[in-house]
Amino acid sequence: MIDKLMMSLQFPFVRYALIVGVLIALCSSLLGVTLVLKRFSFIGDGLSHVAFGAMSIAEVLELTNNMLIVLPTTILCAILLLRSGKNAKIKGDAAVAMISVGALAFGYLLMNIFSTSSNLTGDVCSTLFGSTSILTLTQAEVWICAILSVVVVVIYILFYNKIFAVTFDEDFAKATGIQADLYNLMIAVVIAVIIVLAMNLVGSLLISALVIFPALSTMRIFRSFRSVTICSAILSVFCALSGLVVSIAAGTPVGSTIVAADVLMFFICQIIGAVKGGIRV
Amino acid sequence: MALITVKDLSLGYEHRTIAEGISFTVNAGDYLCIVGENGSGKTTLMNTLLGLRAPIAGQIITGDGLKRNEIGYLPQQTVVQKDFPASVYEIVLSGCQGRCGFRPFYTKSEKLLAHQNMERMGIEDLAHRCYRELSGGQQQRVLLARALCATRKVLLLDEPVSGLDPVVTEQLYKLIKELNEEGITIIMITHDINAALRYSSQILRIGGDAA
Numbered sequence: 029m030i031d032k033l034m035m036s037l038q039f040p041f042v043r044y045a046l047i048v049g050v051l052i053a054l055c056s057s058l059l060g061v062t063l064v065l066k067r068f069s070f071i072g073d074g075l076s077h078v079a080f081g082a083m084s085i086a087e088v089l090e091l092t093n094n095m096l097i098v099l100p101t102t103i104l105c106a107i108l109l110l111r112s113g114k115n116a117k118i119k120g121d122a123a124v125a126m127i128s129v130g131a132l133a134f135g136y137l138l139m140n141i142f143s144t145s146s147n148l149t150g151d152v153c154s155t156l157f158g159s160t161s162i163l164t165l166t167q168a169e170v171w172i173c174a175i176l177s178v179v180v181v182v183i184y185i186l187f188y189n190k191i192f193a194v195t196f197d198e199d200f201a202k203a204t205g206i207q208a209d210l211y212n213l214m215i216a217v218v219i220a221v222i223i224v225l226a227m228n229l230v231g232s233l234l235i236s237a238l239v240i241f242p243a244l245s246t247m248r249i250f251r252s253f254r255s256v257t258i259c260s261a262i263l264s265v266f267c268a269l270s271g272l273v274v275s276i277a278a279g280t281p282v283g284s285t286i287v288a289a290d291v292l293m294f295f296i297c298q299i300i301g302a303v304k305g306g307i308r309v
Numbered sequence: 310m311a312l313i314t315v316k317d318l319s320l321g322y323e324h325r326t327i328a329e330g331i332s333f334t335v336n337a338g339d340y341l342c343i344v345g346e347n348g349s350g351k352t353t354l355m356n357t358l359l360g361l362r363a364p365i366a367g368q369i370i371t372g373d374g375l376k377r378n379e380i381g382y383l384p385q386q387t388v389v390q391k392d393f394p395a396s397v398y399e400i401v402l403s404g405c406q407g408r409c410g411f412r413p414f415y416t417k418s419e420k421l422l423a424h425q426n427m428e429r430m431g432i433e434d435l436a437h438r439c440y441r442e443l444s445g446g447q448q449q450r451v452l453l454a455r456a457l458c459a460t461r462k463v464l465l466l467d468e469p470v471s472g473l474d475p476v477v478t479e480q481l482y483k484l485i486k487e488l489n490e491e492g493i494t495i496i497m498i499t500h501d502i503n504a505a506l507r508y509s510s511q512i513l514r515i516g517g518d519a520a
């Protein structure tokens with residue numbers, strides 16, 4: 029098994045997969061904490077479906093680079109959803125459900141009508157579950173993922189204190205002159221970017237898991253925002269790496285193996301949390 | 310020019326008006342107490358002053374170049390989710406955020422200020438505890454320390470002594486008075502009429518017939 033792994037590492041696409049996997053796992057866990065605490069996890073779910081719809085349009089148009097359509101569409105929807113989520117008159121989650129299910133149906137329909145591919149079910153399946161897509165990344169895609177991930181991490185570090193203030197108590201933040209709306213908007217845009225990135229790794233149906241599991245796991249054990257953020261990043265990277273390694277060695281689908289690792293970690297953290305009653309850090 | 314001038318203000322939610330015809334002025338260095346029975350609209354008035362909700366009618370004019378990030382605020386209730394991981398120190402320090410503008414990190418002096426205010430509220434030893442595991446009175450003190458961090462010109466307090474024991478209540482009134490003497494303008498909602506009479510320079514009554 030080790031031999032097989034070593035041999036695989038000689039292929040550039042395997043190395044790309046590992047690099048991109050780690051970066052994406054890092055990004056997705058960072059905002060997971062905010063998403064979970066702001067009760068926005070449903071937005072992540074909705075956006076991933078939107079990204080699927082956009083992906084099908086891109087596929088139908090046969091663009092060389094899908095990101096050109098998927099990224100702007102998802103960002104736009106993130107902003108729209110955030111707006112509607114705040115508006116008490118239109119129920120936020122109803123709007124999300126409408127958009128996400130609509131995008132899913134529309135995307136599949138488009139692919140069915142226009143696709144020239146002989147293996148339609150396979151295409152759809154890999155967009156939804158990410159099956160092997162991470163192993164088929166081109167060098168250009170690796171670069172885009174790497175650059176976007178670094179941008180996300182830098183933004184997160186620079187705005188960490190503001191994100192905390194807005195997440196903890198939005199009213200206080202607004203009352204004391206913090207531009208909460210601006211930062212909410214920024215959070216929505218960054219989430220959209222992360223979702224589009226993560227789609228490469230685990231496919232659109234499993235993104236939410238990648239985003240919320242590390243946060244939920246560490247929140248069981250740690251008691252300060254900073255330790256939860258740092259540890260969920262570490263946990264997420266660890267799960268992504270082990271998931272990737274296992275999937276390469278055992279030939280299992282990448283996305284579901286990573287998510288399985290996240291779920292396993294969640295239960296381990298539950299147990300630790302229950303036993304220790306929380307470490308105070 | 311007064312710090313805050315309120316002219317003929319009407320408060321309410323959607324189409325239901327709760328209080329109308331509220332007019333008063335607050336000058337720099339004033340100590341204003343707002344009293345009134347439950348549900349008369351005191352909290353709503355404060356939220357409107359803070360710009361968290363729009364007035365139904367009337368005007369709020371700020372003067373003396375008062376900026377939003379010079380205001381400290383203690384909410385009556387902070388709905389913090391049960392599972393929010395945040396240490397006391399992180400929360401108190403977040404009161405300094407308004408001073409930062411677009412600067413990403415806190416300065417040494419802001420961190421010092423957070424420690425000083427925790428000391429003032431007697432919660433220095435709780436600094437690394439998790440907020441949601443504290444008692445109601447301890448939580449109130451954490452939020453007060455955060456409000457003090459944000460205060461540079463005006464401090465708005467919505468029932469600051471609710472949930473505090475008599476000793477801390479007395480300390481808090483003294484502290485607020487000291488701040489007032491240092492030149493901070495205080496606007497405080499309270500049900501404690503005796504304290505209002507003893508410390509404040511003006512009393513505003515909301516609701517009833519004297520509105």
Ligand SMILES: Nc1ncnc2c1ncn2[C@@H]1O[C@H](COP(=O)(O)OP(=O)(O)OP(=O)(O)O)[C@@H](O)[C@H]1O
Binds near residue numbers: 349
């Ligand atoms: N979010 C809301 N939507 C609709 N009505 C509200 C809302 N919040 C408060 N109210 C109503 O507005 C009125 C005034 O509420 P407010 O909280 O301002 O009272 P208060 O004077 O602060 O009372 P207390 O002394 O209990 O704190 C009440 O009748 C209340 O039912």
Ligand SMILES: [Mg+2]
Binds near residue numbers: 351
């Ligand atoms: Mg009130």
